[in-house]
Amino acid sequence: MGIRSMPAGKRTDRRVARTRKALLDALHSLICEKDYDSIVVKEILDRADVGRSAFYTHFVDKDDLLAHGIHDIVGGLPARHSQSDESRNDGPLWFSQTIFEHVDRQRRTTIHRLGRRGAAILHQRLNQVLVKMIAEQLDTEARKQHKRDGGIPSDLLAQYLAGTFVLVLNWWIESKSQISPSAVNDLFSSLVMPVLASN
Amino acid sequence: MGIRSMPAGKRTDRRVARTRKALLDALHSLICEKDYDSIVVKEILDRADVGRSAFYTHFVDKDDLLAHGIHDIVGGLPARHSQSDESRNDGPLWFSQTIFEHVDRQRRTTIHRLGRRGAAILHQRLNQVLVKMIAEQLDTEARKQHKRDGGIPSDLLAQYLAGTFVLVLNWWIESKSQISPSAVNDLFSSLVMPVLASN
DNA sequence: CGGAATTTGTGCGTTAACGAACAACTTTCT
Protein backbone atom coordinates (compact mmCIF):
# COMPACT_ATOMS: atom_id res chain seq x y z
CA MET A 1 0.00 0.00 0.00
CA GLY A 2 0.84 3.67 0.01
CA ILE A 3 4.56 4.03 -0.03
CA ARG A 4 4.54 7.57 1.15
CA SER A 5 3.08 9.21 -1.85
CA MET A 6 -0.20 10.83 -1.01
CA PRO A 7 -0.25 13.84 1.29
CA ALA A 8 -3.43 12.50 2.87
CA GLY A 9 -3.71 11.61 6.55
CA LYS A 10 -1.31 12.27 9.37
CA ARG A 11 2.26 11.23 8.76
CA THR A 12 3.39 7.96 10.25
CA ASP A 13 4.26 7.64 13.88
CA ARG A 14 7.92 7.95 14.72
CA ARG A 15 7.94 4.56 16.34
CA VAL A 16 6.46 2.87 13.30
CA ALA A 17 9.01 4.39 10.97
CA ARG A 18 11.82 3.46 13.33
CA THR A 19 10.77 -0.15 13.72
CA ARG A 20 10.21 -0.64 10.02
CA LYS A 21 13.54 0.89 9.12
CA ALA A 22 15.39 -1.07 11.77
CA LEU A 23 13.99 -4.35 10.48
CA LEU A 24 14.57 -3.48 6.84
CA ASP A 25 18.13 -2.42 7.53
CA ALA A 26 18.78 -5.49 9.62
CA LEU A 27 17.66 -7.80 6.86
CA HIS A 28 19.71 -5.93 4.30
CA SER A 29 22.87 -6.15 6.35
CA LEU A 30 22.25 -9.82 7.02
CA ILE A 31 21.85 -10.58 3.34
CA CYS A 32 25.26 -9.03 2.82
CA GLU A 33 26.69 -11.68 5.10
CA LYS A 34 24.80 -14.88 4.39
CA ASP A 35 22.22 -16.46 2.13
CA TYR A 36 18.68 -15.23 2.43
CA ASP A 37 17.26 -18.68 3.00
CA SER A 38 19.57 -19.35 5.91
CA ILE A 39 18.47 -16.20 7.70
CA VAL A 40 16.08 -16.76 10.55
CA VAL A 41 13.66 -14.27 12.06
CA LYS A 42 15.42 -14.28 15.40
CA GLU A 43 18.58 -12.98 13.77
CA ILE A 44 16.70 -10.10 12.20
CA LEU A 45 15.10 -9.31 15.53
CA ASP A 46 18.40 -9.31 17.37
CA ARG A 47 20.18 -7.13 14.87
CA ALA A 48 17.30 -4.69 14.58
CA ASP A 49 16.93 -4.70 18.35
CA VAL A 50 13.20 -5.14 17.99
CA GLY A 51 10.78 -7.44 19.76
CA ARG A 52 9.14 -10.37 18.06
CA SER A 53 5.64 -9.05 18.41
CA ALA A 54 6.63 -5.76 16.84
CA PHE A 55 7.84 -7.62 13.79
CA TYR A 56 4.54 -9.32 13.19
CA THR A 57 2.52 -6.14 13.58
CA HIS A 58 4.18 -4.82 10.45
CA PHE A 59 5.09 -7.83 8.33
CA VAL A 60 3.44 -11.19 7.95
CA ASP A 61 6.73 -13.05 7.61
CA LYS A 62 10.32 -12.88 6.44
CA ASP A 63 9.36 -12.84 2.78
CA ASP A 64 6.99 -9.96 3.33
CA LEU A 65 9.80 -7.99 4.92
CA LEU A 66 12.02 -8.69 1.94
CA ALA A 67 9.30 -7.62 -0.45
CA HIS A 68 8.94 -4.27 1.27
CA GLY A 69 12.65 -3.70 0.93
CA ILE A 70 12.37 -2.44 -2.61
CA HIS A 71 10.74 0.74 -1.43
CA ASP A 72 14.18 1.93 -0.48
CA ILE A 73 15.27 1.17 -4.01
CA VAL A 74 12.32 2.45 -6.00
CA GLY A 75 10.98 4.89 -3.45
CA GLY A 76 13.39 7.66 -4.36
CA LEU A 77 12.56 7.31 -8.01
CA PRO A 78 9.36 9.36 -8.35
CA ALA A 79 10.99 12.21 -6.47
CA ARG A 80 13.73 12.37 -9.05
CA HIS A 81 11.13 12.03 -11.75
CA SER A 82 8.87 14.83 -10.63
CA GLN A 83 11.78 17.07 -9.72
CA SER A 84 13.41 16.76 -13.11
CA ASP A 85 13.54 20.00 -15.05
CA GLU A 86 10.44 19.14 -17.03
CA SER A 87 12.80 18.85 -19.97
CA ARG A 88 12.20 15.86 -22.22
CA ASN A 89 13.59 12.89 -20.29
CA ASP A 90 10.26 11.75 -18.88
CA GLY A 91 9.32 9.17 -21.43
CA PRO A 92 7.73 5.93 -20.27
CA LEU A 93 11.25 4.55 -19.81
CA TRP A 94 12.58 7.04 -17.31
CA PHE A 95 12.89 4.40 -14.62
CA SER A 96 14.93 1.70 -16.33
CA GLN A 97 18.37 3.24 -16.40
CA THR A 98 18.32 4.14 -12.71
CA ILE A 99 17.24 0.68 -11.65
CA PHE A 100 19.76 -1.06 -13.85
CA GLU A 101 22.48 1.01 -12.28
CA HIS A 102 21.27 0.31 -8.81
CA VAL A 103 21.13 -3.42 -9.41
CA ASP A 104 24.61 -3.27 -10.89
CA ARG A 105 25.91 -1.68 -7.72
CA GLN A 106 24.29 -4.21 -5.40
CA ARG A 107 25.07 -7.19 -7.56
CA ARG A 108 27.96 -8.67 -5.65
CA THR A 109 26.96 -7.59 -2.19
CA THR A 110 23.40 -8.80 -1.86
CA ILE A 111 21.60 -9.95 -4.97
CA HIS A 112 23.49 -13.17 -5.48
CA ARG A 113 22.64 -14.21 -1.92
CA LEU A 114 18.92 -14.06 -2.49
CA GLY A 115 18.61 -17.48 -4.06
CA ARG A 116 15.77 -18.64 -6.29
CA ARG A 117 13.00 -17.89 -3.84
CA GLY A 118 14.22 -14.50 -2.65
CA ALA A 119 14.81 -13.31 -6.18
CA ALA A 120 11.36 -14.46 -7.25
CA ILE A 121 9.73 -12.55 -4.40
CA LEU A 122 11.63 -9.41 -5.21
CA HIS A 123 10.93 -9.61 -8.92
CA GLN A 124 7.26 -10.13 -8.32
CA ARG A 125 7.13 -7.16 -6.01
CA LEU A 126 9.19 -5.00 -8.32
CA ASN A 127 6.83 -5.83 -11.12
CA GLN A 128 3.88 -4.87 -8.94
CA VAL A 129 5.30 -1.49 -8.00
CA LEU A 130 6.46 -0.73 -11.49
CA VAL A 131 3.05 -1.41 -12.98
CA LYS A 132 1.53 1.07 -10.58
CA MET A 133 4.14 3.75 -11.20
CA ILE A 134 4.09 3.40 -14.96
CA ALA A 135 0.32 3.39 -15.09
CA GLU A 136 0.19 6.64 -13.14
CA GLN A 137 2.78 8.26 -15.31
CA LEU A 138 1.01 7.05 -18.45
CA ASP A 139 -2.30 8.43 -17.29
CA THR A 140 -0.78 11.77 -16.42
CA GLU A 141 0.80 12.02 -19.82
CA ALA A 142 -2.35 10.94 -21.62
CA ARG A 143 -4.30 13.62 -19.82
CA LYS A 144 -1.84 16.23 -21.04
CA GLN A 145 -2.48 15.18 -24.63
CA HIS A 146 -6.25 15.62 -24.44
CA LYS A 147 -7.05 11.98 -23.78
CA ARG A 148 -6.07 10.93 -27.23
CA ASP A 149 -6.43 7.17 -27.03
CA GLY A 150 -7.46 4.44 -29.41
CA GLY A 151 -4.22 2.54 -29.31
CA ILE A 152 -3.19 0.09 -26.62
CA PRO A 153 -5.02 0.49 -23.32
CA SER A 154 -2.72 2.24 -20.85
CA ASP A 155 -3.10 -0.36 -18.13
CA LEU A 156 -2.12 -3.11 -20.52
CA LEU A 157 0.81 -1.08 -21.74
CA ALA A 158 1.95 -0.55 -18.17
CA GLN A 159 1.84 -4.26 -17.45
CA TYR A 160 3.66 -4.99 -20.66
CA LEU A 161 6.45 -2.50 -19.94
CA ALA A 162 6.91 -3.66 -16.38
CA GLY A 163 6.84 -7.30 -17.38
CA THR A 164 9.37 -6.86 -20.14
CA PHE A 165 11.61 -4.83 -17.89
CA VAL A 166 11.66 -7.46 -15.16
CA LEU A 167 12.25 -10.11 -17.79
CA VAL A 168 15.28 -8.30 -19.16
CA LEU A 169 16.49 -7.54 -15.66
CA ASN A 170 16.25 -11.17 -14.68
CA TRP A 171 18.03 -12.31 -17.83
CA TRP A 172 20.76 -9.78 -17.17
CA ILE A 173 21.32 -11.00 -13.63
CA GLU A 174 21.40 -14.63 -14.63
CA SER A 175 23.59 -14.10 -17.67
CA LYS A 176 27.26 -14.82 -17.18
CA SER A 177 28.34 -12.29 -19.77
CA GLN A 178 29.29 -8.95 -18.30
CA ILE A 179 27.09 -6.32 -19.85
CA SER A 180 27.14 -2.74 -18.68
CA PRO A 181 24.00 -1.14 -17.21
CA SER A 182 23.82 1.25 -20.13
CA ALA A 183 24.07 -1.56 -22.65
CA VAL A 184 21.33 -3.62 -21.10
CA ASN A 185 19.23 -0.50 -20.87
CA ASP A 186 19.71 -0.02 -24.59
CA LEU A 187 18.65 -3.62 -25.11
CA PHE A 188 15.51 -2.98 -23.13
CA SER A 189 14.79 0.12 -25.17
CA SER A 190 15.28 -1.76 -28.40
CA LEU A 191 12.71 -4.28 -27.31
CA VAL A 192 9.93 -1.93 -26.30
CA MET A 193 10.51 1.14 -28.46
CA PRO A 194 8.86 -0.31 -31.56
CA VAL A 195 5.73 -0.99 -29.53
CA LEU A 196 5.81 2.48 -28.05
CA ALA A 197 6.35 4.08 -31.45
CA SER A 198 3.39 2.27 -32.94
CA ASN A 199 1.12 3.86 -30.39
CA MET B 1 21.86 6.51 39.31
CA GLY B 2 23.33 3.06 38.72
CA ILE B 3 25.25 3.33 35.52
CA ARG B 4 24.85 -0.28 34.59
CA SER B 5 26.98 -1.82 37.22
CA MET B 6 24.94 -4.10 39.42
CA PRO B 7 23.51 -7.30 37.98
CA ALA B 8 20.37 -6.66 40.02
CA GLY B 9 16.93 -6.19 38.49
CA LYS B 10 15.75 -6.77 34.97
CA ARG B 11 17.81 -5.28 32.21
CA THR B 12 16.68 -1.99 30.80
CA ASP B 13 13.84 -1.83 28.33
CA ARG B 14 14.88 -1.66 24.69
CA ARG B 15 12.94 1.55 24.22
CA VAL B 16 14.68 3.24 27.11
CA ALA B 17 18.11 2.33 25.85
CA ARG B 18 17.20 3.47 22.36
CA THR B 19 15.84 6.83 23.42
CA ARG B 20 18.75 7.54 25.72
CA LYS B 21 21.29 6.64 23.07
CA ALA B 22 19.53 8.63 20.39
CA LEU B 23 19.52 11.75 22.55
CA LEU B 24 23.11 11.29 23.68
CA ASP B 25 24.29 10.75 20.13
CA ALA B 26 22.30 13.70 18.86
CA LEU B 27 23.87 16.03 21.40
CA HIS B 28 27.31 14.71 20.62
CA SER B 29 26.94 15.25 16.91
CA LEU B 30 25.51 18.71 17.49
CA ILE B 31 28.45 19.71 19.68
CA CYS B 32 30.69 18.75 16.78
CA GLU B 33 28.97 21.40 14.71
CA LYS B 34 28.24 24.31 17.03
CA ASP B 35 28.81 25.65 20.52
CA TYR B 36 27.11 23.86 23.34
CA ASP B 37 25.45 26.98 24.66
CA SER B 38 23.85 27.76 21.34
CA ILE B 39 22.24 24.34 21.13
CA VAL B 40 18.56 24.29 21.92
CA VAL B 41 16.51 21.31 23.08
CA LYS B 42 14.38 21.31 19.95
CA GLU B 43 17.46 20.69 17.83
CA ILE B 44 18.40 17.68 19.92
CA LEU B 45 14.86 16.37 19.66
CA ASP B 46 14.78 16.73 15.89
CA ARG B 47 18.11 15.09 15.31
CA ALA B 48 17.40 12.25 17.72
CA ASP B 49 13.93 11.89 16.26
CA VAL B 50 12.48 11.76 19.75
CA GLY B 51 9.47 13.50 21.23
CA ARG B 52 9.75 16.28 23.76
CA SER B 53 8.03 14.40 26.54
CA ALA B 54 10.36 11.45 26.08
CA PHE B 55 13.32 13.73 26.65
CA TYR B 56 12.07 14.94 30.01
CA THR B 57 11.25 11.46 31.27
CA HIS B 58 14.97 10.70 31.18
CA PHE B 59 16.79 13.98 31.69
CA VAL B 60 15.88 17.06 33.65
CA ASP B 61 17.40 19.42 31.11
CA LYS B 62 20.10 19.91 28.52
CA ASP B 63 22.88 20.03 31.09
CA ASP B 64 21.74 16.77 32.59
CA LEU B 65 21.94 15.14 29.21
CA LEU B 66 25.45 16.43 28.75
CA ALA B 67 26.45 15.14 32.15
CA HIS B 68 25.28 11.65 31.32
CA GLY B 69 27.35 11.72 28.17
CA ILE B 70 30.51 10.69 29.96
CA HIS B 71 29.18 7.21 30.51
CA ASP B 72 30.09 6.51 26.93
CA ILE B 73 33.58 7.66 27.74
CA VAL B 74 34.13 6.09 31.12
CA GLY B 75 31.59 3.31 30.83
CA GLY B 76 33.85 0.99 28.88
CA LEU B 77 36.65 1.49 31.37
CA PRO B 78 35.74 -0.97 34.12
CA ALA B 79 35.20 -3.68 31.52
CA ARG B 80 38.74 -3.26 30.32
CA HIS B 81 39.88 -3.13 33.90
CA SER B 82 38.22 -6.32 35.09
CA GLN B 83 39.01 -8.14 31.87
CA SER B 84 42.69 -7.39 32.05
CA ASP B 85 44.82 -10.46 32.54
CA GLU B 86 44.97 -9.97 36.30
CA SER B 87 48.60 -9.15 35.72
CA ARG B 88 49.94 -6.15 37.59
CA ASN B 89 48.60 -3.13 35.71
CA ASP B 90 45.71 -2.48 38.05
CA GLY B 91 47.18 0.13 40.28
CA PRO B 92 45.02 3.01 41.46
CA LEU B 93 46.04 4.89 38.31
CA TRP B 94 44.78 2.45 35.72
CA PHE B 95 42.19 4.91 34.45
CA SER B 96 44.25 8.01 33.76
CA GLN B 97 46.10 7.03 30.60
CA THR B 98 42.96 5.87 28.82
CA ILE B 99 41.05 9.02 29.62
CA PHE B 100 43.90 11.30 28.63
CA GLU B 101 44.06 9.55 25.30
CA HIS B 102 40.34 9.80 24.78
CA VAL B 103 40.31 13.49 25.56
CA ASP B 104 43.21 14.01 23.22
CA ARG B 105 41.24 12.41 20.42
CA GLN B 106 38.11 14.48 21.01
CA ARG B 107 39.95 17.68 21.65
CA ARG B 108 39.41 19.47 18.38
CA THR B 109 36.06 17.99 17.50
CA THR B 110 33.98 18.59 20.60
CA ILE B 111 35.71 19.69 23.76
CA HIS B 112 36.56 23.19 22.67
CA ARG B 113 32.90 23.81 21.85
CA LEU B 114 31.71 23.13 25.35
CA GLY B 115 32.46 26.56 26.72
CA ARG B 116 32.95 27.44 30.38
CA ARG B 117 29.64 26.07 31.56
CA GLY B 118 29.65 22.85 29.60
CA ALA B 119 33.20 22.04 30.62
CA ALA B 120 32.39 22.70 34.26
CA ILE B 121 29.43 20.36 34.15
CA LEU B 122 31.44 17.62 32.53
CA HIS B 123 34.36 18.00 34.92
CA GLN B 124 32.07 17.88 37.91
CA ARG B 125 30.41 14.76 36.62
CA LEU B 126 33.68 13.13 35.69
CA ASN B 127 34.94 13.80 39.18
CA GLN B 128 31.81 12.22 40.62
CA VAL B 129 32.09 9.06 38.58
CA LEU B 130 35.81 8.74 39.13
CA VAL B 131 35.45 8.99 42.89
CA LYS B 132 33.00 6.15 42.84
CA MET B 133 35.09 3.95 40.56
CA ILE B 134 38.33 4.56 42.41
CA ALA B 135 36.70 4.00 45.77
CA GLU B 136 35.39 0.63 44.65
CA GLN B 137 38.70 -0.40 43.22
CA LEU B 138 40.49 0.74 46.37
CA ASP B 139 38.17 -1.23 48.60
CA THR B 140 38.55 -4.35 46.50
CA GLU B 141 42.30 -4.10 46.69
CA ALA B 142 42.29 -3.39 50.40
CA ARG B 143 40.18 -6.46 51.00
CA LYS B 144 42.73 -8.56 49.15
CA GLN B 145 45.46 -7.39 51.51
CA HIS B 146 43.59 -8.38 54.66
CA LYS B 147 42.20 -4.95 55.42
CA ARG B 148 45.54 -3.50 56.27
CA ASP B 149 44.64 0.11 56.91
CA GLY B 150 45.84 2.80 59.25
CA GLY B 151 46.98 5.17 56.55
CA ILE B 152 44.79 7.57 54.64
CA PRO B 153 41.07 6.66 54.63
CA SER B 154 40.22 5.10 51.29
CA ASP B 155 37.30 7.39 50.57
CA LEU B 156 39.45 10.43 51.14
CA LEU B 157 42.15 8.97 48.93
CA ALA B 158 39.61 8.36 46.20
CA GLN B 159 38.42 11.94 46.34
CA TYR B 160 41.98 13.18 46.34
CA LEU B 161 42.96 11.12 43.31
CA ALA B 162 39.87 12.07 41.33
CA GLY B 163 40.23 15.71 42.25
CA THR B 164 43.87 15.86 41.29
CA PHE B 165 43.20 14.04 38.06
CA VAL B 166 40.47 16.44 37.00
CA LEU B 167 42.68 19.34 37.99
CA VAL B 168 45.51 18.11 35.78
CA LEU B 169 43.10 17.31 32.99
CA ASN B 170 41.62 20.78 33.14
CA TRP B 171 45.04 22.38 33.16
CA TRP B 172 46.06 20.27 30.20
CA ILE B 173 43.04 21.29 28.17
CA GLU B 174 43.45 24.98 28.95
CA SER B 175 47.20 25.01 28.41
CA LYS B 176 48.34 26.24 25.03
CA SER B 177 51.46 24.10 25.05
CA GLN B 178 51.07 20.85 23.16
CA ILE B 179 51.79 18.02 25.58
CA SER B 180 51.28 14.42 24.60
CA PRO B 181 48.79 12.27 26.50
CA SER B 182 51.58 10.08 27.79
CA ALA B 183 53.53 13.08 29.03
CA VAL B 184 50.65 14.59 30.93
CA ASN B 185 49.89 11.18 32.33
CA ASP B 186 53.44 11.05 33.63
CA LEU B 187 52.92 14.48 35.15
CA PHE B 188 49.84 13.22 36.92
CA SER B 189 51.73 10.20 38.18
CA SER B 190 54.53 12.36 39.47
CA LEU B 191 52.04 14.37 41.45
CA VAL B 192 50.22 11.56 43.18
CA MET B 193 52.79 8.78 43.38
CA PRO B 194 54.54 10.18 46.44
CA VAL B 195 51.28 10.23 48.30
CA LEU B 196 50.49 6.72 47.20
CA ALA B 197 53.93 5.48 48.16
CA SER B 198 53.65 6.92 51.65
CA ASN B 199 50.60 4.79 52.29
C1' DC C 1 11.36 49.92 26.97
C1' DG C 2 7.68 46.61 25.54
C1' DG C 3 5.36 43.44 22.46
C1' DA C 4 6.28 39.31 19.51
C1' DA C 5 8.48 35.19 19.05
C1' DT C 6 10.86 31.49 20.82
C1' DT C 7 12.09 28.22 24.23
C1' DT C 8 11.24 25.62 28.29
C1' DG C 9 9.18 22.32 31.13
C1' DT C 10 4.77 19.78 32.36
C1' DG C 11 0.36 17.18 31.81
C1' DC C 12 -2.48 13.83 29.61
C1' DG C 13 -5.11 10.67 26.57
C1' DT C 14 -3.66 7.47 22.92
C1' DT C 15 -0.88 3.99 20.84
C1' DA C 16 3.14 1.19 19.45
C1' DA C 17 6.62 -1.70 21.34
C1' DC C 18 7.82 -4.51 25.03
C1' DG C 19 8.62 -9.09 27.13
C1' DA C 20 7.11 -13.32 28.20
C1' DA C 21 4.65 -17.20 27.44
C1' DC C 22 2.45 -20.43 24.39
C1' DA C 23 1.13 -24.37 20.91
C1' DA C 24 2.31 -25.96 16.47
C1' DC C 25 5.71 -27.01 13.38
C1' DT C 26 10.43 -28.01 11.49
C1' DT C 27 15.12 -29.21 12.02
C1' DT C 28 18.90 -31.69 14.07
C1' DC C 29 21.05 -35.25 16.44
C1' DT C 30 21.64 -39.93 17.95
Added chain:
DNA sequence: AGAAAGTTGTTCGTTAACGCACAAATTCCG
Protein backbone atom coordinates in the same frame (compact mmCIF):
# COMPACT_ATOMS: atom_id res chain seq x y z
C1' DA D 1 12.58 -43.56 14.51
C1' DG D 2 12.01 -40.65 18.34
C1' DA D 3 13.70 -37.30 21.66
C1' DA D 4 15.77 -32.69 22.02
C1' DA D 5 16.46 -28.30 20.23
C1' DG D 6 15.06 -24.65 17.61
C1' DT D 7 11.71 -21.82 14.86
C1' DT D 8 7.34 -19.82 13.85
C1' DG D 9 3.42 -17.09 14.52
C1' DT D 10 0.02 -15.52 18.07
C1' DT D 11 -1.77 -13.67 22.36
C1' DC D 12 -1.93 -10.43 26.25
C1' DG D 13 -1.02 -7.35 30.25
C1' DT D 14 2.31 -3.62 30.97
C1' DT D 15 4.82 0.40 29.85
C1' DA D 16 7.53 3.84 27.23
C1' DA D 17 7.04 7.04 23.59
C1' DC D 18 3.92 9.62 21.03
C1' DG D 19 1.63 14.08 19.77
C1' DC D 20 -0.52 17.85 21.26
C1' DA D 21 -1.51 21.65 23.99
C1' DC D 22 -0.34 24.74 27.58
C1' DA D 23 1.64 28.45 30.95
C1' DA D 24 5.86 30.33 32.35
C1' DA D 25 10.24 31.94 31.37
C1' DT D 26 13.46 33.66 28.09
C1' DT D 27 15.25 35.82 24.00
C1' DC D 28 14.70 38.76 20.03
C1' DC D 29 13.94 43.03 17.96
C1' DG D 30 11.77 47.55 16.53
